[in-house]
Amino acid sequence: MLVFALAGCSPEPQGVQPPVPPPPGQIPTNNNTVGSGTPEQTSATTATAVISPTKGNKVQGTLHFVQEEDGLHITGEITGLTPGKHGFHAHEKGDCSAPDASSAGGHFNPEGMPHGAEDAAKRHAGDFGNIIADQTGSAHIDKIDKIAKLSGKDSIIGRAIIIHKGADDLKSQPSGDAGARVACGVVSVEK
Numbered sequence: 001m002l003v004f005a006l007a008g009c010s011p012e013p014q015g016v017q018p019p020v021p022p023p024p025g026q027i028p029t030n031n032n033t034v035g036s037g038t039p040e041q042t043s044a045t046t047a048t049a050v051i052s053p054t055k056g057n058k059v060q061g062t063l064h065f066v067q068e069e070d071g072l073h074i075t076g077e078i079t080g081l082t083p084g085k086h087g088f089h090a091h092e093k094g095d096c097s098a099p100d101a102s103s104a105g106g107h108f109n110p111e112g113m114p115h116g117a118e119d120a121a122k123r124h125a126g127d128f129g130n131i132i133a134d135q136t137g138s139a140h141i142d143k144i145d146k147i148a149k150l151s152g153k154d155s156i157i158g159r160a161i162i163i164h165k166g167a168d169d170l171k172s173q174p175s176g177d178a179g180a181r182v183a184c185g186v187v188s189v190e191k
Contacts, residue, residue: 044150049161049185051078055099059163059183063141065156071144072156074128078141078163078183081133087164087179088141090126090148094158096184104160104184110153115173118145125154130168156187 047065058080066073091104098104107115108126118129125147131139148156166179 044157044189046190047150047157047187048190049187051076051161051163051183051185052096053080053183054096054101054181057182061139061183063161063185063187065150065187067150068144071146072148072150073144074141076141078131078133078139079137081131081137081139081163081182082165083133083135083137085130085132085167086139086182087162087166087168088128088131089162089164089168090128090156090187091160091162092126094160094186096160096186101160101162101181101184104162104181108148108156108159115171118143126156126159127168131163150189157189159187161185161187 045067049063049065051059051061051063053059059078060080061076061078063074063076063078066075090108091106092108093103093105095103095105110125113122113125115127118127128143128145128148131141133139148154150157161184162181163183164179165182
C-alpha cells in the first residue's frame with residue numbers, strides 16, 4: 001500500500017512537461033470555446049465574440065463570424081451605444097483586461113498596411129469600418145469582410161474586437177481617430 005501512495009506522488013516522467021497556460025493571443029479555453037494553438041494554427045469556420053463594456057460604459061452584445069466563400073460574414077447586435085457611427089476593429093491582442101481595453105493593443109495588421117476603409121485595397125486586416133447605432137443606441141451588424149479570416153495569417157481567432165466611442169474617419173493613421181474604446185470582446189471558436 002505504501003508503494004502505491006509513493007508512486008502517486010512521483011514527479012512527471014522524464015521528458016514530459018506539465019501543462020502551461022496559453023500565452024496572450026492564443027485561443028482561450030473555457031466552457032464557451034474549443035481548440036488550442038495560435039490563431040494562425042487554428043482552422044475554424046465559425047466563431048463568436050461576446051462584447052462587454054469598458055469601465056464607465058454600457059455597450060454590450062454578441063458578434064458571430066462565419067467563414068464563407070466570398071469572405072468573413074460578420075453579424076450581431078450591439079446595444080448601449082450613442083446614436084451614430086462607431087469605429088469597429090479587430091485588435092492585435094485577445095486581452096480585454098484593462099479598464100479601457102488598452103490591453104488589446106493596436107489594430108490587427110499582419111501585413112503592415114496603412115489604416116483604411118473596410119473596402120480599401122490596402123488596409124489593416126482588422127479594419128472593419130463603422131457600425132451605425134440607431135436612436136435607441138442599438139446597432140445591427142451584417143457585413144462581409146474580404147481580408148480578415150478565421151484561419152491563417154489573417155485570422156482574428158483569439159484577437160479582441162473593439163467598439164469605439166466615435167466614428168472611424170477611415171483615413172487617419174494609424175487607427176482612424178475613432179476615440180476611446182467603449183467595448184471589447186475576444187473572438188473564440190464556437191463549439
